[in-house]
Amino acid sequence: MADPPQTDKTIGQYLEAARLCEAVFNKKNKDYGTAWRILRTTSLTDQIFIKAQRIRTIEEKGGAKVGESIETEFIGIVNYSVMALIQLEHGAELELDLPWVRVEKFYKKQMDIAYDLMEAKDHDYGEAWRDMRVSSMTDLILMKILRIKKIENNEGETIVSEGVDANYLDMINYGLFALIRIQEEREGL
Numbered sequence: 001m002a003d004p005p006q007t008d009k010t011i012g013q014y015l016e017a018a019r020l021c022e023a024v025f026n027k028k029n030k031d032y033g034t035a036w037r038i039l040r041t042t043s044l045t046d047q048i049f050i051k052a053q054r055i056r057t058i059e060e061k062g063g064a065k066v067g068e069s070i071e072t073e074f075i076g077i078v079n080y081s082v083m084a085l086i087q088l089e090h091g092a093e094l095e096l097d098l099p100w101v102r103v104e105k106f107y108k109k110q111m112d113i114a115y116d117l118m119e120a121k122d123h124d125y126g127e128a129w130r131d132m133r134v135s136s137m138t139d140l141i142l143m144k145i146l147r148i149k150k151i152e153n154n155e156g157e158t159i160v161s162e163g164v165d166a167n168y169l170d171m172i173n174y175g176l177f178a179l180i181r182i183q184e185e186r187e188g189l
Helices: 008-032 041-061 070-093 100-125 134-153 164-186
Strands: none
Touching (some): 008 070, 041 070, 041 164, 070 164, 134 164
C-alpha cells in the first residue's frame, strides 16, 4: 500500500495558520518588545496552561464572558510554546532586550522545526487530526502541559519519555490544527 501523500490543502492551511500566529507575535513584539525573555520556561508553561484551561472552560460552558476568542487563545498557545523553545535553546545567554531581527530568526527556526515534525507525523498518522474534535486537541494540549510540568518538577529528568521541547512542538502543531479545524467548522467544511 502506498503512503498517503501530504496534501497541498493541509500545507496551505497550516502555513496560513502559522502566518496568523507570527503576525500576532510580531504585533505584540512591537507593543512589548521582548519582555517575555524575563520568563522562565516554567512560567511560560503556566501561561500556556492558563490559555488551554480557558479554552476548555469555554468549550464546557458554551461561551465566554471575556472578549478574547478561542482562536486568540490557540494563537497564544502557539506563540508561548515558541517562546519557551527559544528560552530552552538560548536561556540566560541572550540579553533580555533582543533586536527584532534576531527574535524573528529564532521564531522562524522553531516554527520550521514544528512544520517538519508536522509533516513527519502527518505522514505516519495519515492526517488523523482532521477527524478529531477541537475539544480533543484542547485536552491533548492540557495533557502535554501536565507532562511538561512533571518533567520540570523532576528537573528535566525522564526515563523513556520525550523531553519538554518535543511537548512544546506538539502543542504548536495541535494549536495550528485547532485553528484550521475552527476555520473549517466556520466555513461548514
